[in-house]
Amino acid sequence: xxxxxxxxxxxxxxxxxxxxxxxxxxxxxxxxxxxxxxxxxxxxxxxxxxxxxxxxxxxxxxxxxxxxxxxxxxxxxxxxxxxxxxxxxxxxxxxxxxxxxxxxxxxxxxxxxxxxxxxxxxxxxxxxxxxxxxxxxxxxxxxxxxxxxxxxxxx
Amino acid sequence: xxxxxxxxxxxxxxxxxxxxxxxxxxxxxxxxxxxxxxxxxxxxxxxxxxxxxxxxxxxxxxxxxxxxxxxxxxxxxxxxxxxxxxxxxxxxxxxxxxxxxxxxxxxxxxxxxxxxxxxxxxxxxxxxxxxxxxxxxxxxxxxxxxxxxxxxxxxxxxxxxxxxxxxxxxxxxxxxxxxxxxxxxxxxxxxxxxxxxxxxxxxxxxxxxxxxxxxxxxxxxxxxxxxxxxxxxxxxxxxxxxxxxxxxxxxxxxxxxxxxxxxxxxxxxxxxxxxxxxxxxxxxxxxxxxxxxxxxxxxxxxxxxxxxxxxxxxxxxxxxxxxxxxxxxxxxxxxxxxxxxxxxxxxxxxxxxxxxxxxxxxxxxxxxxxxxxxxxxxxxxxxxxxxxxxxxxxxxxxxxxxxxxxxxxxxxxxxxxxxxxxxxxxxxxxxxxxxxxxxxxxxxxxxxxxxxxxxxxxxxxxxxxxxxxxxxxxxxxxxxxxxxxxxxxxxxxxxxxxxxxxxxxxxxxxxxxxxxxxxxxxxxxxxxxxxxxxxxxxxxxxxxxxxxxxxxxxxxxxxxxxxxxxxxxxxxxxxxxxxxxxxxxxxxxxxxxxxxxxxxxxxxxxxxxxxxxxxxxxxxxxxxxxxxxxxxxxxxxxxxxxxxxxxxxxxxxxxxxxxxxxxxxxxxxxxxxxxxxxxxxxxxxxxxxxxxxxxxxxxxxxxxxxxxxxxxxxxxxxxxxxxxxxxx
Ligand code: FES
Ligand code: FES
Numbered sequence: 001x002x003x004x005x006x007x008x009x010x011x012x013x014x015x016x017x018x019x020x021x022x023x024x025x026x027x028x029x030x031x032x033x034x035x036x037x038x039x040x041x042x043x044x045x046x047x048x049x050x051x052x053x054x055x056x057x058x059x060x061x062x063x064x065x066x067x068x069x070x071x072x073x074x075x076x077x078x079x080x081x082x083x084x085x086x087x088x089x090x091x092x093x094x095x096x097x098x099x100x101x102x103x104x105x106x107x108x109x110x111x112x113x114x115x116x117x118x119x120x121x122x123x124x125x126x127x128x129x130x131x132x133x134x135x136x137x138x139x140x141x142x143x144x145x146x147x148x149x150x151x152x153x154x155x
Numbered sequence: 156x157x158x159x160x161x162x163x164x165x166x167x168x169x170x171x172x173x174x175x176x177x178x179x180x181x182x183x184x185x186x187x188x189x190x191x192x193x194x195x196x197x198x199x200x201x202x203x204x205x206x207x208x209x210x211x212x213x214x215x216x217x218x219x220x221x222x223x224x225x226x227x228x229x230x231x232x233x234x235x236x237x238x239x240x241x242x243x244x245x246x247x248x249x250x251x252x253x254x255x256x257x258x259x260x261x262x263x264x265x266x267x268x269x270x271x272x273x274x275x276x277x278x279x280x281x282x283x284x285x286x287x288x289x290x291x292x293x294x295x296x297x298x299x300x301x302x303x304x305x306x307x308x309x310x311x312x313x314x315x316x317x318x319x320x321x322x323x324x325x326x327x328x329x330x331x332x333x334x335x336x337x338x339x340x341x342x343x344x345x346x347x348x349x350x351x352x353x354x355x356x357x358x359x360x361x362x363x364x365x366x367x368x369x370x371x372x373x374x375x376x377x378x379x380x381x382x383x384x385x386x387x388x389x390x391x392x393x394x395x396x397x398x399x400x401x402x403x404x405x406x407x408x409x410x411x412x413x414x415x416x417x418x419x420x421x422x423x424x425x426x427x428x429x430x431x432x433x434x435x436x437x438x439x440x441x442x443x444x445x446x447x448x449x450x451x452x453x454x455x456x457x458x459x460x461x462x463x464x465x466x467x468x469x470x471x472x473x474x475x476x477x478x479x480x481x482x483x484x485x486x487x488x489x490x491x492x493x494x495x496x497x498x499x500x501x502x503x504x505x506x507x508x509x510x511x512x513x514x515x516x517x518x519x520x521x522x523x524x525x526x527x528x529x530x531x532x533x534x535x536x537x538x539x540x541x542x543x544x545x546x547x548x549x550x551x552x553x554x555x556x557x558x559x560x561x562x563x564x565x566x567x568x569x570x571x572x573x574x575x576x577x578x579x580x581x582x583x584x585x586x587x588x589x590x591x592x593x594x595x596x597x598x599x600x601x602x603x604x605x606x607x608x609x610x611x612x613x614x615x616x617x618x619x620x621x622x623x624x625x626x627x628x629x630x631x632x633x634x635x636x637x638x639x640x641x642x643x644x645x646x647x648x649x650x651x652x653x654x655x656x657x658x659x660x661x662x663x664x665x666x667x668x669x670x671x672x673x674x675x676x677x678x679x680x681x682x683x684x685x686x687x688x689x690x691x692x693x694x695x696x697x698x699x700x701x702x703x704x705x706x707x708x709x710x711x712x713x714x715x716x717x718x719x720x721x722x723x724x725x726x727x728x729x730x731x732x733x734x735x736x737x738x739x740x741x742x743x744x745x746x747x748x749x750x751x752x753x754x755x756x757x758x759x760x761x762x763x764x765x766x767x768x769x770x771x772x773x774x775x776x777x778x779x780x781x782x783x784x785x786x787x788x789x790x791x792x793x794x795x796x797x798x799x800x801x802x803x804x805x806x807x808x809x810x811x812x813x814x815x816x817x818x819x820x821x822x823x824x825x826x827x828x829x830x831x832x833x834x835x836x837x838x839x840x841x842x843x844x845x846x847x848x849x850x851x852x853x854x855x856x857x858x859x860x861x862x863x864x865x866x867x868x869x870x871x872x873x874x875x876x877x878x879x880x881x882x883x
Contacts, residue, residue: 016427017400024429028375033367034360036552038502039584043819046502074360087358094350094785097793098220099357100364100502100552125828132819134502134553135220136796137789138830154832 003063007032008076018064022056023047025063026073034074034103038132045131048104049073055111057130074103082148083110089144097135105131109145118149198279200253201231201272204320208303210237213247215254216264217524218353219501219554221848222786223264225352227272229782233344234276234336236300237316244352249526249546257548259524260559260662262748262846265782269844274331281329286322287314339780348785353550365522365549368508370577374403375428376570377435378580380420380590382813384657385412386445387419395437396423401430404574405438408566414659415592417536417565424574428581447657448812452495452596455809458654459598459619463491467617467650469625472636475646480613484604487613488685492601492674494874496807497594498814498822499663503552504587507567510577516543517571521564522551529561533568556662560592588822589814592661593807595621595632599674604646609686611697614644621660622653629656631666637709638671639746640679643697658809664797665849668747672853673802673860673874676743680861681870690742690861691724711746715776718838719753720744722774726836727755735759737883738769739865743857750850751776754795756831756858760866764878766803768831768859771795773851775837778844784837791851792833798855800825806875 002015007030014029021040026032026049038046040059047059050072077083086109096102105128112119112127119127124145133141143153197203203211212231218224228244249257280300287305288295291312299306303316339345356363381387388407396405402425410419421438425431462468481487508520517539523529526546534541551558567580582590597620604613622628634651641647663669683693695717702714720742724730727740734740737760744753755772773791781787804823808815816822860871869880 016429017433020427020429024427028427028429031369033362033369036364036502037366037504037581039819041584041818041820044502074358078359090358091350091354094348094354094789096220096351096354096357097222097789098218098502098551098553099351099353100220102357103360106358128827130826132502132824132826134500134555134824136793136800136825136830138796138827139792139832140789141827 003066005063005066005071006068007071008073009079014063016063018062020063021059022049022061022063022066022071023058026058032073032075036100036103038101043132044101044104045108046101046104048107048131050077050107050111053111053114055108074107077107077110080110082113085148086110086113086144089148092147093140093144095137095140095144097137101131101133105133105141109141109148112145113149118151119145198282198320198323199275201275202235202279204316206317208315208317209241209243210235210303210316211243211245214244215247216257217259217526217548217551217554218246219259219524219551219558221259221264221790222351222783223259225349226783226786227264227268228352229344229349230268230272231276233342234273235280237303239344239349241303246548249530249548251527257526258559259554260556262750262848262850265844265846266749273336274334277334277336278329278331281334282323282326283316283319285326286319289326290314290322345782346780346784349783350785363550364503364552365508365520366503366506366552366581368520368549368579370508370510373508373577373579374424374426374574375431376422376424376567376574376578376580377428377431377583378420378422378566378570378586379435379438379440380418380586381442381445382589383442383445383448384414384659384812385418386448387443388421389441389443391421391438391440393421393438395439396434399430399434399437401426402434405434406573408569415560415562416532417569418562422570422573424570424578445812450657450809450812452809455596455654455656456493456598462619462652462654463598463600463617468652470648470650471634472641472647472649474644477613477615477646477648480646481602481604481615484612485607486605486685487602488605488682489602490678490681490872492599492677492872494597494670494673496596496658496809497663497801497805498588498591498807498816499555499557500587500819500822500824501551501553501555501557504582504584505563506579506581507564508577508579509567509571511572516545517568518545518547519564519568520547520549521561522549522558523561523564524551524554524556524558525561529564532561532565536565537568537572555664556666557591560661562590584818588807588816588818592630592659594663594666594669595629595660597632597670601678603678603682605682605686609688609693611640611644611682613646614640615648617650617652619652619654621656621658623655625651625653628653630660631662632660633667634671635709637705637711639675639711640697642704642711643699657812664794665747665852668745668849668853669798669801669856672743672745673856676745676854676857677860677871680741680743680857680864684864689730691720691729694742694744695720712751715751715840715842716744716746716753718840719751719774719776722836722838723753723755723772726774726834727757727772729755737761737866739862739867741858741861741863741865743854743861745850745853747853748850749777749845750847752850752854754854754858756799756855756862758859758862758866760863760881762883764881766863766876766878766881767829768799770831771833771855771858773833773835775835775851776840776842777837777847777850778842779839780844781837782844787837787847788835790847791835794849794851795833795855796825796830798852799859802856802859802874803829803876
């Protein structure tokens with residue numbers, strides 16, 4: 001079936017089965033490879049994208065459920081001032097090790113800051129614990145979120 | 156230095172090699188076809204200089220998140236004397252003729268390249284100076300460099316590297332061993348916190364990883380193997396799989412019996428990975444009986460107990476008379492420690508893209524830690540000449556030792572040939588957890604004796620592990636005779652017994668050490684408490700006042716270990732902090748991968764037994780120079796949290812010959828809410844710089860378990876931590 005998807009402000013057509021997860025539609029059909037595959041079952045957050053601003057696990061979201069809603073991926077999140085600030089903080093703190101989880105981490109962090117511009121540590125724990133970082137860069141992820149939200153960062 | 160012309164090699168190089176130093180510089184006479192922009196001059200295999208002064212440095216080793224794509228070029232750039240902003244880094248292909256061994260393992264990149272790559276930069280700099288001196292008709296000794304310029308001070312002449320590079324073809328290549336290198340006080344790049352080169356691409360989601368590779372006409376593959384390692388396909392409904400929309404092909408791969416090679420399975424190839432996955436669901440594979448289909452973790456534990464009841468099959472260390480000393484001891488402590496198999500769960504599931512050209516040559520894009528062994532495996536299995544295989548190393552979404560094995564590479568190559576198309580093979584997370592090279596489980600039966608002053612006077616360890624006899628332990632399943640406190644206890648006996656098994660094992664970050672540190676450092680804490688002594692003081696006493704113990708690769712510097720122990724005690728205000736109820740601090744230290752580490756963990760244990768690590772402190776001694784402090788800190792923090800993750804959550808269980816776990820819901824990885832802040836201090840000592848990917852991990856486990864003991868009085872003797880034991 002041909003789906004018209006609004007991804008990062010562009011309307012793109014993907015001819016896929018209705019049960020195809022958004023992740024594979026983006027990656028294999030549309031060539032948008034920023035969202036990553038880590039588990040396929042909603043456990044790791046590597047595939048996180050926004051649908052109408054809400055963070056979702058694209059590995060567990062069938063393409064047929066997207067409709068005309070706006071999909072934002074890591075490739076497009078820099079168009080948003082919050083996303084851009086977070087990307088800059090990620091670079092400033094040199095957060096990544098392997099970097100594979102980081103697109104998902106930044107998408108979750110962007111959704112967090114949009115809902116809570118000055119998150120507490122508990123807010124960060126709650127919003128970010130769905131994203132695994134196997135390299136365990138959690139100290140720096142927390143620091144980058146604090147910096148992007150204008151809060152002091154523990155040295 | 157010898158110059159030999161290798162004009163017949165496939166790229167046409169003049170190679171200059173200083174074989175005694177193990178240094179290989181390849182001086183390209185013609186730019187590699189297609190690789191170089193116009194006017195860009197290669198100075199050697201690692202360095203190209205463009206007319207505008209931009210310098211391209213090749214990153215020789217696989218990048219798995221340990222930061223070598225940035226830190227190794229930093230060594231070259233420093234001695235080349237170019238501003239870091241003017242450096243571009245390119246990932247080299249696998250090419251041992253040019254770059255020697257290219258692998259990621261053993262925290263070896265820094266110790267192996269500290270000298271060599273600085274000298275690569277220094278040689279290139281000397282050539283640029285020589286070119287300028289020739290042009291200016293002045294002695295090279297009167298020229299200096301600064302930020303990409305050669306300068307002749309007395310005549311105020313300056314020339315950019317970009318303008319000089321073309322003239323380097325004619326200059327003599329200086330001897331790498333004697334070329335001048337900088338005084339560390341003049342470093343402008345080494346020792347400065349430098350963000351990873353790929354940062355901008357990572358945070359914007361640009362394609363970097365193996366899984367992101369796309370080739371024209373590429374198909375996607377999935378590969379189903381037997382849950383029991385190496386079992387053959389009895390039957391599979393390939394027709395049903397082929398009936399799924401988007402599936403192009405499905406076929407049985409016979410495979411072999413070598414658990415590190417191409418194993419039997421069924422491949423499904425499709426227009427998209429999702430189509431292939433759906434096809435795979437229809438396969439209904441029946442697996443043949445296999446000799447290992449009854450093995451289990453429970454069975455291994457039973458067998459270990461039986462072996463422990465008898466004498467060890469081999470004694471690997473015997474000092475004094477441990478049995479006699481135990482009889483005379485004021486106090487004896489007996490304990491059994493055990494740890495499970497572990498999987499690596501690198502964040503990026505195993506994948507590889509393979510493409511055969513019309514000429515029969517094979518091109519591979521692989522996230523691998525060990526490309527050359529992959530090349531050999533593919534060549535042998537498929538009968539392709541090694542020289543006809545090109546391996547492009549992509550960034551790896553984590554490695555941890557998993558990608559030292561190239562099983563996924565040989566699968567991709569086989570499937571691509573059978574499917575007659577470029578193929579990207581991608582494993583599911585379940586494939587990854589069920590088909591790993593596991594950190595082996597192990598069992599230690601310990602007995603120690605203390606004298607009236609609380610000194611350790613006897614130590615016995617019967618280690619039960621896996622293998623074909625104690626001379627042939629399985630991969631990563633061995634313990635050496637110098638394991639601490641061997642050499643530090645007068646009456647000391649280590650024995651080893653092995654049991655056969657059919658589980659593939661291999662190195663996991665800090666192999667051996669990641670398990671042995673837990674056992675020995677927990678047991679030393681055990682003994683400190685039995686002696687009624689402070690664990691830091693007890694361990695310092697055990698280390699004694701010697702400096703270097705042993706020689707060569709087995710040397711252990713007790714002085715460096717005392718240094719980090721004292722430092723971490725100070726950082727953590729050890730013994731000076733009043734802690735709330737069910738909160739404790741634990742300490743541990745360990746030497747591995749040439750690095751000395753001492754760590755303290757503070758943990759709280761809830762009434763229901765849940766453990767919350769609240770903070771960790773690390774004192775590290777990896778020599779006199781940290782190459783990239785930003786990456787170094789990140790490695791240490793990550794390794795500590797990784798260790799906590801092992802201790803708290805991780806376990807692979809074998810049942811009916813197969814791995815019982817499936818995905819992150821039953822093989823958890825520590826998450827943000829459980830990640831403590833990790834404070835790190837690098838002590839600067841007089842020793843050469845060593846690596847950081849691994850040695851911070853091992854002490855984290857016992858430091859946590861010792862903290863749990865301090866908080867609850869419950870000694871953790873089996874991993875992962877069983878919270879049921881910790882209920883208030
Ligand atoms: S891949 Fe979607 S949550 Fe892991
Ligand atoms: S940086 Fe490697 S998984 Fe997060």
